[in-house]
Amino acid sequence: MNLDEKLKKRQRLEISYYPTEYIIRVLLLQKYILIPISKTSITPNHxxxxxxxxxVxxxxxxYNHFALLAGFLYICYSIFDHLDGMLARYKDLRSQFGSYLDKVVDHIGFNGVFIMAYITxxxxxxxxCLAIICMNLHRTICPHYILKNLRKIKNIKRFGVKKYFLDRGFILGVDASLIVILISIGLIFNILFFIxxxxxxxxxxxxxxxxxxxRCNLRHDNR
Known part of the structure; x- marks a missing residue:
């Protein structure tokens, strides 16, 4: 199976995307960048x-108050953050070290930007503190408690506006791409306090x- 067929198969499997994730992954990386990169010796860890x-x-x-440059580089970091995982899957180069390295870089990127913004x-x-605490609560509770318990439920029921978007192939929520875009906007337009x-x-x-x-699904599943 060639890379183009892998991309199409992967896209069929991933039928739902966050809107910002769809723009970066499907419309940008899969269409223009991933295939040329895959033909080189560049690895996901690179x-x-x-x-x-x-x-950095x-x-x-x-730190030097070049906010416009900082915002642009932060968006580039997000693109690279998506690209390493996609390349690892499509070239079958996934590893424990690569996964650990990716998590460490994400922690530095998402927490460090607020700390550096406070220092300057x-x-x-x-x-x-507000941004860091709320972000890490969300990033801890969602995968380790909510998703863990949802996976135990056979028939998950969706509700309200999230169901409306999910039926159309989009996940409504706060993903890494949206966080990066908002932080970049905050840096570029000097409104990071509002962000x-x-x-x-x-x-x-x-x-x-x-x-x-x-809670609604657990109640429904226990009946």
Whole structure:
């Protein structure tokens, strides 16, 4: 099976995407970048390390108050973050080290940007802590509690506006791509303080909705 056939098969399997994830993965990477990269000797770990370099340079740009450059580099980091995992799957180069490295880079990228923004006075200590706490609560509870329990339910029932979008192939929620885009907008337009509040609200809203959905499914499954 050639790479083009793999891409089509993978896209059929992944019938639902977050809107921002769809734009980056399907419309950008799969269409223009993944196939040329796959024909080179570049490995997923090379891309992951490159994404770490982009993060470090982005942090240095924040520290030196080059906000526009920092925002652009942060978006590039997100593209690389998607690309390493996609390349690993399509070239069958997945490894424990690669997975661990990717997680470490993500933790540095998502938490470090708020810390660096606080150090350079783009945001207050309260705004920094609020964003980090809400983000990590969401990233911990959703996969380790909500999704873990949903997988035990045979027939999952979806509700409200999320069901409407899911029926049309899109997942409505807060994914890594959306976080990066909002942070980049905050840096570029010097409104990162507002993004901290807005992101925190989205994290808590999405978490509340998912917990409600889980509770409803558990009740329905126990009948």
């Amino acid at each position: 891309i992951t390390i490159s994404s770490l370099v982009l993060i 340079i982005s942090f240095l740009a924040i 006075s783009y945001i207050s200590l309260f705004e920094c 901290c509040y807005f992101l925190s609200f989205l994290f808590l809203l999405d978490l509340t909705y998912r917990l409600f959905e889980l």
